[in-house]
């Protein structure tokens with residue numbers, strides 16, 4: 001499962017040649033929070049004194065219990081620390097700060113998949129968070145303990161996250177679509193003391209049995225778990241283990257609606273979020289409290305131009321970083337009203353999103369290119385049936401948005417009136433780093449435009465030299481630390497250093513993406529440089545899927561590559577070698593079995609779309625799988641690699657599925 005060396009920057013060359021330019025509409029600019037002069041002033045300040053710039057913002061934007069005296073501690077770089085001697089509480093900053101003046105304002109408008117709607121004001125949300133925080137404490141959960149959250153996208157998921165923040169417990173949200181085994185790995189890696197789940201969630205008309213999966217995970221290990229909180233959502237019968245399992249509603253029944261927050265150091269870990277890397281197990285990305293809060297709040301205001309009368313809908317699940325920064329934390333810190341929706345975008349039909357935008361008066365809508373492409377395929381009639389006139393800003397995240405989808409979003413959803421912010425960032429960066437400022441930046445379909453003030457993004461070649469020729473590709477790097485950067489990988493600082501810093505000797509953060517800049521200095525993201533796939537905007541490690549496949553008793557070897565997919569952006573293509581003879585004849589049943597197997601090991605999102613059987617895999621002389629060759633085959637591209645060293649050249653025909 002090893003691979004040949006990753007793509008070198010010389011081989012990265014740009015193919016896009018997008019010339020269209022969309023300046024922000026005048027009406028938008030007039031009312032925007034950040035105007036051209038504001039942006040220029042921020043940029044000047046950040047360039048002149050980056051550390052002072054972040055210090056000013058941190059003083060102004062965060063309600064500190066104890067103000068910090070040192071802004072950036074780089075004594076253990078690249079393990080940077082921000083505002084380290086300051087003290088705060090993140091939940092206080094998201095909730096309590098609004099109560100006196102805006103407690104009545106709606107914080108969350110929730111719609112369940114069956115159509116149930118619930119609204120919570122800031123005051124109500126605060127009370128729910130305090131009650132649940134007290135329930136956690138009553139079960140012995142303390143500052144620094146890890147809590148795994150495995151829930152549907154319902155308000156209680158945000159309550160659970162905020163409650164952890166309130167008592168200084170470190171949450172790790174596991175996406176509800178991940179399998180019991182993935183859940184178990186994450187619980188064990190984090191050493192979680194407590195799991196918060198639900199009987200189930202609703203998705204696409206089905207029930208996702210979260211409690212059953214939790215039971216399965218716990219039956220196979222996870223000795224650290226003492227308590228499982230179970231929210232009743234679907235009402236299905238579930239097994240409850242006496243002593244360990246407790247219903248959410250029972251746990252909060254006698255709890256007071258006030259809970260003094262735990263004041264924590266700025267660097268106290270706020271959460272872990274597991275994400276795929278190019279090798280081995282998922283890594284627990286560790287974020288700190290104050291720095292994360294600062295960038296999450298600022299980007300909500302700057303990039304989404306949040307005003308108090310806005311209704312902001314970020315469609316991401318809280319199982320991903322987008323659902324952390326633009327659902328659970330950032331918008332609340334900014335005092336916004338958010339929409340949350342539990343289910344599938346196409347349930348019961350493809351107009352669900354547009355109907356909800358109309359019904360809830362959504363003004364800002366933030367989603368992923370994969371959703372835009374899927375909805376685009378269903379035609380223009382569906383959005384046309386709904387009044388989308390309240391929309392004023394659109395956003396995109398997770399993968400490069402192809403110009404065709406961008407133009408559709410602009411024309412059919414935004415009615416050529418709404419700026420589009422294509423936001424580049426990662427689980428590791430905590431918040432948006434490269435994006436248009438909607439009232440200022442002229443956009444180009446497919447470009448995330450320029451870095452935000454204070455973010456020193458660059459593109460460099462293999463030697464770390466800045467690539468300045470327009471259109472020439474290279475590694476996307478960030479030259480200076482920023483407050484919401486990851487602090488480390490939970491339990492594995494070596495891997496942190498190796499993954500993000502080693503390549504250029506700790507000089508800058510290596511994002512793992514390739515990119516190029518055009519003559520206007522706009523950034524164009526070209527994709528990953530490592531063995532990570534981006535399937536429907538979600539990161540999947542090829543190694544993880546390969547390990548899952550070879551865990552099947554009939555599979556001897558596997559290599560996984562990505563292939564372009566019309567809707568998902570990229571899909572999983574697996575080449576497998578069986579133990580014994582290659583399956584002959586109709587292999588559809590076996591393919592189905594392998595797909596289900598992968599879903600069980602990792603979750604349905606990792607299922608291979610294509611599976612091809614071969615007698616062996618093409619390897620270099622040193623025994624490394626020729627992954628680029630496999631990629632060319634999967635994509636039906638001409639083979640440019642030297643195949644003369646292949647032991648069995650006939651294998652190529654077999655890999656192509658032609659023998």
Ligand code: PRX
Pocket residue numbers: 275321322396397398399400401422423424425426427428448511512513525527528534537538539
């Ligand atoms: O390859 C980039 C792509 O998604 C990766 C980060 O994935 P993840 O940590 O799961 O976070 C996704 C949501 C922030 C990046 O390394 N990516 C993210 N946003 C964009 C993007 N690629 C192009 N354009 C974007 N706007």
